[in-house]
Amino acid sequence: MADYVEIVARLQALRNGQAVPITRQRQVHIQSHARVLTLLAMAGEDTSVHAVAIGRIGEAPQIAVTPDPRRRDDQYDLLRWLLPRFESYFAECRAAGTFPQIWVSSGGALSHFDTLADRLRFTDDDEVKRLGTLWTYGGERSPIAGQQALHSAASALRAHFVTGQPDAEDEHLGTLLTWIEPPAGQDILAAVATAEARPMGAKTDPHFDASELQPAVADYNDALASSAADDLVDFYRQQIQRKLETVIRPIYAATQQAIAILSRARWEENAALATLVEREAEEFARFMDARDAGYLLPYRDKPKAGAFKIVAREKAVANLDAATLRHDRSARERAVGTGAVLRATVTENDKVRLRPHKFEHRLVLSSHQDRLHLRSGDELSTLTEPKLTIRINSVERRGPFSWVGATVVKGMQVSGNLQIGETYDFGPAEPDWGSLIREMGQMAVRLKREPWTHSEGSPQPAAHRGTPPTDLLNAINSMTGQTR
Incomplete structure (x- = not known):
C-alpha cells in the first residue's frame, strides 16, 4: 500500500x-x-x-x-x-x-x-x-x-x-x-x-x-x-x-x-x-x-540451522518494528497513515463486574483512519504511557469514523487512567528480545528428529483404520446426501 x-x-x-x-x-x-x-x-x-x-x-x-x-x-x-x-x-x-x-x-x-x-x-x-x-x-x-x-x-x-x-x-x-x-x-x-x-x-x-x-x-x-x-x-x-x-x-x-x-x-x-x-x-x-x-x-546451512536463521530474521523484523514505533516519531506517523497503527480517541471506558472480585474493562474507541488493518481478536498495545494491551472485539465504519470495541487484557490496574476524549496510539507489543532464545529451545526439541521432507527417505504410510467400502462412489454420495 x-x-x-x-x-x-x-x-x-x-x-x-x-x-x-x-x-x-x-x-x-x-x-x-x-x-x-x-x-x-x-x-x-x-x-x-x-x-x-x-x-x-x-x-x-x-x-x-x-x-x-x-x-x-x-x-x-x-x-x-x-x-x-x-x-x-x-x-x-x-x-x-x-x-x-x-x-x-x-x-x-x-x-x-x-x-x-x-x-x-x-x-x-x-x-x-x-x-x-x-x-x-x-x-x-x-x-x-x-x-x-x-x-x-x-x-x-x-x-x-x-x-x-x-x-x-x-x-x-x-x-x-x-x-x-x-x-x-x-x-x-x-x-x-x-x-x-x-x-x-x-x-x-x-x-x-x-x-x-x-x-x-x-x-x-x-x-x-x-x-x-x-x-x-x-x-x-x-x-x-x-x-x-x-x-x-x-x-x-x-x-x-x-x-x-x-x-x-x-x-x-x-x-x-x-x-x-x-x-x-x-x-x-x-x-x-x-x-x-x-x-x-x-x-550452506543444514535444515536445522536454516530454520533457526529464518526464525531469527522474522523475530528481528517484529522486534525492530515494535521498537521503532515506540521511539521513532516519523515512523509512527507513517504507520498511522498506512493503518498499521491505530490512533483512536476513547469514547467509552466501562468497568464491568463479571462476578465477585472479577472485573473487565471495556473500551469504545473512535478513529478518523479509513485504512485500518484490524480484525476481531487482534491484540494491540499502547505505544506510550499508560502501558496496557487491548483485544479487538469489533470494528465498524460509520460515516467518517471507525468505531472499535475492545477489552483490556493486560494492564487492568492502569486502564482506568485512559481518559474519555484523550487520543492514544495502539500498535504491536513491546519488543521481546529474549523470546528468540526461548523459541530456539523449543525448535531444538522439535527438530531432534529430522522431518521426512529434508531426508532421503519417504514418509511412512499411515495405517488404515476400519474396513474400506466396497463401493467408494456410493459411500461418498451417502456422505454428501446425493444419490446415484
Whole structure:
C-alpha cells in the first residue's frame, strides 16, 4: 500500500530540485571507529578484488591494486594485505566490548562483499580463509533487520531523505548525494545525469574497461609472458593502478560524504538504536566465541540451522518494528497513515463486574483512519504511557469514523487512567528480545528428529483404520446426501 508521506515528499523534492528529509531522528548508528571499505571487481570476475580502498571515518584511504586478479597469486597478495587491517580492527572491538562496523557505497557493493566472504572461506590459503571468516560476520548480519555491522551508504541515506527520482535510481550513491546537496545554479536533472555517469558500485564502467583498463592489463600480461625487464613490468603495474584509482577514490569519497551527512547535529538521537547497538555487540561476541571454539562456518546451512536463521530474521523484523514505533516519531506517523497503527480517541471506558472480585474493562474507541488493518481478536498495545494491551472485539465504519470495541487484557490496574476524549496510539507489543532464545529451545526439541521432507527417505504410510467400502462412489454420495 502506498506511503502517502513518501509520495508527497517525492513530489516536493521534484518540484524544489532537492531531496526532502523524511525524519528528524537518526536511523542508523555510526561507530566512530568504523571502517569505510571500497572494493572493485574485474568485469566478468564477480568474486575478484581488482582494487581496494580502506580507511577510518574522515581519513584518507589506503589503496592497493592487483594488476590482474585472475592471477591467483597476485589476488592472494592483495587479500593478505587486507587481512592484518581487519584482524587488528576486530581484536580492538572485541577487547572494547563493542562490534566492528563496515561501510560500503551501495547495495551492489554490499552484495559483492557478501559473495567474497562466502568464497574466500573455502580457498586453499589459510590467511585468505581467515579474512573470509571475518568478513562473514558482516555478510551474515546484513539481512537481519536492525543490524548495525554492515551499512550501505545509499541505503542509510534513503532512510533519511526522499529524492525526486525513482527508488531504483536512489541506489546510485552519486545521484543520491546530488539530490541531497545539489550544485548551485545548475538544473538538478542535468546534475543527476552527470553524476550517474560515474560508477558508484563494485564495477567499473564498460567503456572505461574497453578503452583504458583492458589494454593496460593486456600490456602487463604481455610483458610478463615475454619476460620483460622489471622496470617495464612495474611501469604497466603502476599504469593500471593510476587508472583504477581514478575510479575507486570518488566512490570512497562519496561514502565518506554520506557518513558526514548522517553524522551532522541536525539528526536527533533515536532511543531505538541504543538497544540495537547492545544487541550487535552481543552478536559479535557470540560470533567470535564460536570461532575460538573451532566451529566452522558452512557454505550452506543444514535444515536445522536454516530454520533457526529464518526464525531469527522474522523475530528481528517484529522486534525492530515494535521498537521503532515506540521511539521513532516519523515512523509512527507513517504507520498511522498506512493503518498499521491505530490512533483512536476513547469514547467509552466501562468497568464491568463479571462476578465477585472479577472485573473487565471495556473500551469504545473512535478513529478518523479509513485504512485500518484490524480484525476481531487482534491484540494491540499502547505505544506510550499508560502501558496496557487491548483485544479487538469489533470494528465498524460509520460515516467518517471507525468505531472499535475492545477489552483490556493486560494492564487492568492502569486502564482506568485512559481518559474519555484523550487520543492514544495502539500498535504491536513491546519488543521481546529474549523470546528468540526461548523459541530456539523449543525448535531444538522439535527438530531432534529430522522431518521426512529434508531426508532421503519417504514418509511412512499411515495405517488404515476400519474396513474400506466396497463401493467408494456410493459411500461418498451417502456422505454428501446425493444419490446415484
